[in-house]
Amino acid sequence: MNQFNLDTAIKVLGNTPDTLYALFRSLPNDLIHANEGEATWSPFDVVGHLIHGERTDWIPRLKIILFEDDKHFAPFDRFAQFENSKDQTLLHLLFEFKVLRANNLEYLSSLHLSETDWDKEGIHPEFGSVTVKQLLATWVTHDLGHIAQISRVMAKQYKEDVGPWNQYISILNS
Amino acid sequence: MNQFNLDTAIKVLGNTPDTLYALFRSLPNDLIHANEGEATWSPFDVVGHLIHGERTDWIPRLKIILFEDDKHFAPFDRFAQFENSKDQTLLHLLFEFKVLRANNLEYLSSLHLSETDWDKEGIHPEFGSVTVKQLLATWVTHDLGHIAQISRVMAKQYKEDVGPWNQYISILNS
Numbered sequence: 001m002n003q004f005n006l007d008t009a010i011k012v013l014g015n016t017p018d019t020l021y022a023l024f025r026s027l028p029n030d031l032i033h034a035n036e037g038e039a040t041w042s043p044f045d046v047v048g049h050l051i052h053g054e055r056t057d058w059i060p061r062l063k064i065i066l067f068e069d070d071k072h073f074a075p076f077d078r079f080a081q082f083e084n085s086k087d088q089t090l091l092h093l094l095f096e097f098k099v100l101r102a103n104n105l106e107y108l109s110s111l112h113l114s115e116t117d118w119d120k121e122g123i124h125p126e127f128g129s130v131t132v133k134q135l136l137a138t139w140v141t142h143d144l145g146h147i148a149q150i151s152r153v154m155a156k157q158y159k160e161d162v163g164p165w166n167q168y169i170s171i172l173n174s
Numbered sequence: 175m176n177q178f179n180l181d182t183a184i185k186v187l188g189n190t191p192d193t194l195y196a197l198f199r200s201l202p203n204d205l206i207h208a209n210e211g212e213a214t215w216s217p218f219d220v221v222g223h224l225i226h227g228e229r230t231d232w233i234p235r236l237k238i239i240l241f242e243d244d245k246h247f248a249p250f251d252r253f254a255q256f257e258n259s260k261d262q263t264l265l266h267l268l269f270e271f272k273v274l275r276a277n278n279l280e281y282l283s284s285l286h287l288s289e290t291d292w293d294k295e296g297i298h299p300e301f302g303s304v305t306v307k308q309l310l311a312t313w314v315t316h317d318l319g320h321i322a323q324i325s326r327v328m329a330k331q332y333k334e335d336v337g338p339w340n341q342y343i344s345i346l347n348s
Contacts, residue, residue, distance in 0.1 A: 004335045011200045012328065018196035023321070025192070026185045127338040137335035138343065144329035145345035147197070148322035154186065155318035161178045161311030164301040169312065171319035174348070 004133055006113060009140050014105055016143045017098035020047065023150065024090060032090050034157050043150045047093045048081025050146060054100035056080075058139045059107060065122035065132055066111070072123045108136075178307055180287060183314050188279055190317045191272035194221065197324065198264060206264050208331050217324045221267045222255025224320060228274035230254075232313045233281060239296035239306055240285070246297045 024032065024043065035042045041049070053076070061073045085093060111117075118133035152171050159172045166172055198206065198217065209216040215223070231250045238247060259267060285291075292307035326345050333346045340346055 004332070005202075008202055008205060011202075012205075015196055015199050015201075018199070019193055022189055022192035022196045025189050027189075028179075028182055028185075031182060031186075124338070127341075130337055130339070133335060134337035134339060137332040137337075138339040141329040141332045141336055141339075141343045141346060144325040145343050148325040148329075148345055151318040151322040151325070155315040155322075158178070158311040158315045161307060162315055163304055163308035163311075164298070165304070165308060165312040165315075167301075169315045169319050171322055172315060 004118070004137060006118075006136065009136055010105055010109065012140050013101065013143060016050075016147070017094065017101050019147060020097070020150075021094055023147070024094070031154055031157060034153060036153055036156055041149070041153070043153055044085065044090055044093070045081055046146050046150055046153075047090065047097060048085035048088075049078070050143070051093060051097050051100060052077065052080040052084060053139075053142070054097065054104055058135065059104045061122060061135055062108070062132065065120050065135070066117070071121065073125055075125045178292070178311060180292075180310065183310055184279055184283060186314050187275065187317060190224075190321070191268065191275050193321060194271070194324075195268055197321070198268070205328055205331060208327060210327055210330055215323070215327070217327055218259065218264055218267070219255055220320050220324055220327075221264065221271060222259035222262075223252070224317070225267060225271050225274060226251065226254040226258060227313075227316070228271065228278055232309065233278045235296060235309055236282070236306065239294050239309070240291070245295065247299055249299045 032044050033042045035045070056074070057076045064071060064073060113132065118131060118136075120132050121129045122131075122135070124130045152174060155169070155171045159166065162169060162172065206218050207216045209219070227250070230248070235247050238245060287306065292305060292310075294306050295303045296306075296309070298304045326348060329343070329345045333340065336343060336346065
């Protein structure tokens with residue numbers, strides 16, 4: 001693909017909530033809550049993590065770059081979902097994610113960012129200077145990475161069942 | 175997760191067409207046709223591959239196990255989509271996949287397979303005896319593996335754009 005395109009990035013980000021709804025539709029709880037072993041995340045955990053990103057990561061960091069004098073980002077809590085998602089249903093989380101995402105993308109569109117804005121910088125707590133464009137591109141790849149993760153976690157629940165096909169299905173061995 | 179459950183497997187398989195519709199909605203052609211380099215598949219190619227599986231792989235092999243005297247499977251053509259998808263639009267392919275999948279799952283449900291049927295065997299061209307259960311579980315993981323692949327291929331188009339976040343997004347380095 002060619003250069004970064006904000007319109008395309010917004011479309012990919014806008015597709016994620018319905019992708020998750022479709023991927024999870026009618027599935028039983030044992031599959032939604034299954035993981036890849038100790039200290040790994042279930043599909044349910046991943047949705048909570050995406051919600052926390054909508055609240056505290058992507059748009060808040062964009063606002064720091066664009067509007068704050070102090071350009072330092074707050075560190076992102078990668079484990080907040082274990083407390084926040086407790087006692088929630090998956091459908092509730094999916095709805096919450098869909099609303100937060102829609103609001104965040106509406107806000108992002110309303111900024112009418114120009115290519116000049118893409119180069120503005122914030123300070124990441126671990127690796128220093130990052131640009132608006134890098135933040136937005138990371139938001140997109142972060143979504144796609146977690147869709148792939150959810151697919152992998154669900155696939156692995158069938159690892160024993162596939163028998164000799166195990167060698168052909170690379171996701172089972174990743 | 176616990177033991178193989180046919181009802182759950184059918185639900186996962188039934189979700190895939192709408193998952194793909196949602197994942198691809200409104201995306202531009204350059205992203206749909208992007209790949210991971212020479213001799214790798216684009217999201218568009220993967221949908222054609224899934225269609226070919228509906229036509230020639232999963233249900234035809236199940237029928238061989240259940241109803242044929244000769245239990246040998248025909249080899250599956252992993253490259254058929256390059257000819258079959260030519261000059262098609264993505265929307266056309268998605269619709270074709272959705273109809274084929276719905277028909278195949280309706281047929282599968284109509285068989286009312288019992289756990290006794292799950293152990294019936296066919297002969298795979300490369301690794302010999304395989305069971306109905308292994309075939310069905312592989313069908314499920316094959317879907318999920320290709321959803322993950324599509325996500326990965328799209329994510330990789332942003333590999334240069336994410337800058338220092340590259341190290342945090344493992345899908346970009348897989």
